[in-house]
Amino acid sequence: MTYIIGRGYGRALLTPDGIFFKGPFRRRSIPWAEITEIEKRHHTARSSEWWDLRLVRANGRDLAVPGAFTSNRYDHKFEAKLALLREYWQRAAR
Known part of the structure; x- marks a missing residue:
């Protein structure tokens, strides 16, 4: 139950670091x-499907990004979140 609450009510703040x-x-x-x-x-x-975003860490463990999930196959807001995460990550790698 705490997983579902955290997924729906949690937030992620992206910073340069x-x-x-x-x-x-x-x-x-x-x-x-x-x-x-x-x-x-x-x-x-059983009768549903959903997508979420996961960060895979160097130790091999992954972590779900709170607030980043959808049950729609083509969700523009969800895709924008994915693009923004990847943009910050790639910017930090430079």
């Missing part, structure tokens, strides 16, 4: 240098 997560139960910060990939993942359950 990294990404800061703020949720109802937890806060954390991850530097861009620790992120090896930003993925759009597709999930299916």
Whole structure:
């Protein structure tokens, strides 16, 4: 249950140094240098499907980006979030 609440009510703040997560139960910060990939993942359950964004870290573990999920196959706002995340990440790699 806390996973669902955090996903829906949590927020991610993008900074030049990294990404800061703020949720109802937890806060954390991850530097861009620790992120090896930003993925759009597709999930299916009995009669539903959804997509979310995941940050894959250097240690191999991934982390869902709060507030970045959709149940629509073609969601322009969701795609804009993915593009913005990747833009910040690529800018930090320069």
